[in-house]
Amino acid sequence: MHGLTRREFAITLGAVALARAETPGNPAALNLAEAAAQIRSRSLTSTQLVKAFLDRIEIYNPKLNAFITVLRADALAKARELDAEQAAGRFRGPLHGIPIALKDNIDTAGVRTTAASALFDDRVPSQDAVVTERLKNAGAVLIGKTNLNEFALGGTSATSYYGPVRNPWNLDRNPGGSSGGSAAAVAAELCTAAIGTDTTGSVRIPACNCGVVGLKPTYGLAPIRGIVPLTFSLDSCGPITRTVQDAALLMNVLAGYDKLDISSVQHPAEDYLAGMKQDVAGLRIGIPRAPFFDMLDPDIAAAMDEAIRVISKSVKSVKDVTLPAMNNVAMGLGGELYAYHEQYYTQYAARYQLRARHILRDRANQKAADYIRARWEMELLRRTIDDAFADFDLVVFPTRRQPPRTVEAALKLDESDTPRDPESDSNAYFSVCGIPGISIPCGFTSAGLPIGLEIAGPHFSESKILALAQGYERATDWHKRKPKLTPETPVPPLTPASQ
Secondary structure, eight states, X not given: OTXXXXXXXXXXXXXXXXXXXXXXXXGGGSOHHHHHHHHHHTSSOHHHHHHHHHHHHHHHHHHHOOEEEEOHHXXXXXXXXXXXXXXXXXXXXXXXXXXXXXXXXXXXXTBOOOTTOGGGTTOOOSSOOHHHHXXXXXXXXXXXXXXXXXXXXXXXXXXXXXXXXXXXXXXXXXXXXXXXXXXXXXXXXXXXXXEEEESSXXXXXXXXXXXXXXXXXXXXTSOOTTBOOSSTTTOEEEEEESSHHHHHHXXXXXXXXXXXXXXXXXXXOOOHHHHTTSOOTTOEEEXXXXXXXXXXXXXXXXXXXXXXXXXXXXXXXXXXXXXXXXXXXXXXXXXXXXXXXXXXXXXXXXXXXXXXXXXXXXXXXXXXXHHHHHHHHHHHHHHHGGGXXXXXXXXXXXXXXXXXXXXXXXXXXXXXXXXXXXSSHHHHHHHHHTOOEEEEEEEXXXXXXXXXXXXEOSTTOHHHHHHHHHHHHHHOOGGGOOOOOOTTOOOOOOOGGGO
16 A cells, blocks of 8 residues: 555545555445445445445446446445535444445345346336345445346346456356346455345355355345336345445345345344344254265365365264155246246347246246146245254355356357256255345366355354354355456457357
């Protein structure tokens, strides 16, 4: 920092954008808790922090395509307003002045919400989603809307009307999906944190692929009213952050009952930051080998063995366990997807990407009886899954079994009717059961791609999950590693057929 204090360095942000983006002392390198502490102490202003991120977005978003909409003028105006509030003695809490990105299927009043589709290219909601409103009330600054698989239909974030998202660790690879833009933005330090949505892994998979933290809460804990639905019975929203502590801070804002949201559940308010600090020495950890460890990439298998070894040092016990079997319930619920899109698909099918058209075509033919049987199985699993945790408290397993495909390969697969490899089935299981899970960094493949460790537990076990996750985070340094992006990093070209 050339002898400058952090405050002095922040004040020099009017200098060259490139220098701002790459200097080690840049405020954009701060995680949420660090940035919140500096804003609270007034060694950093929200305006300075927002400017630092906007400068990085200008340089790196053309490479990553993480954002569909960047709210430069709105974010700066809001930051100045929040700085003035603080100067006047009003401080809203840890999110005061913190720049947050929202996945672009989460409604924002007066700001278009596209779900990455041509169909919604000019859609501007009149109301905020409940989680958007809660973040704003807590003092967050909305810096932009992030890219995703069209209508969240996929696990790669490659098929979007606005073009594919790229992985900051290797621009040739996909970042995971469908919340790939949110995870890529957090990993590349284009925002302090982001909110994604998760139906069968869409927060956890991109968090894994991008080397960040992604939490899917208990179904109904965080309201989904005002979010473009995928499969309503499975949809959740949750934080994507750089640290476990940051995820806990955001859950304190996101969680809470909404009586107008029929998925919302009443649960006593918790302080997840305090819960995260609980002792994990008494925890009994289960390792569900089958099927969650099947078909593991060798690098991922080695990383999991080491992660389990590290965890075993701090808990009461670690043993192999079995979870109840589940049929393909997630696919059986596809009628919910078609129910939302029917009015659009029957009139505007050509405005959907090819992958979405294939999926909606198949879901249109689903029988009501098949859907009802899937609902019955899901409801029984949700009523009984906590019983499976009688002899252990939490389970640990790999978030992804294989490294991410190239963007090119993902696009080609989306353009075909080829059946998919089981990429998100580990995550889908916990979505069907309605129980929480978090993905945290636990290593890298030999090709330098992040590997994710997932921790899951029974309903409303977020605090225990966060406590174990932070314990592992403190014992390792995987979360401290950052992708080596530079302004000169080239973007691999796509073949014309894939563009």
